[in-house]
Amino acid sequence: MGMTFDPISQLDRFAASVLDSVRSPRLMPVDLFRDGERYVLHADLPGVDPGSIDVDVDGSQLTLRAQRTADTGDGARWLTRERGTGSFLRQFTLGDGVDLDAISASYENGVLSVVIPVSERAKPRKIAVESAEHRESIVA
Incomplete structure (x- = not known):
């Protein structure tokens, strides 16, 4: 079974800005798959401010990148606080096989979707094979 070249490789770096008040990175879980002539990335970002994406x-x-702030006033007394606030960041390296100019993104139901089309030159194509006999028969 041969290795297939994937033009999107995940760097998966959590940069220094991905820190909240307790200085731990905030996870942005992602799914990434190829669907025909495009890659689709879904990132879970529930409760973030859409304007911060x-x-x-x-x-x-x-x-x-995205930002989530606590939706309570300063006088709130926390009983349980499991939902992280702060900055979220994920970075990916895109290979030559994608169309950078045609990438699109949308945010719905707490999920950020990024569609990354495969570039025309990266699509498989059939190359016509000519033989000398075939060329000569056309010329004759």
């Missing part, structure tokens, strides 16, 4: 491509790097 930032998806950008810089060179070959795709960066996902």
Whole structure:
């Protein structure tokens, strides 16, 4: 079974900005799959401010950022606090086989979806094979 080249490899780095008040990284779980001529990435970001979501491509790097703030006033007395607040960040390296200009993103029901089309030049294509006999018969 041969290795297949995947133009999206995950760096999976948690940068220093992914820290909350207790200085632990906040996880942004993702699913990444290929669906025909496109890659689809789903990231779980429940409760984040949609206006804080930032998806950008810089060179070959795709960066996902978001922010979640506590939805209580300063006078709130916490009884349990399991839902993290703060910054979320995931970064991925995009290979040559994707169309950087056609990437799109949407946020719905707490899930950020990023669609990354395969570039035309990375799509498999049939190459016509000519033989000398075939060329000569056309010329004759």
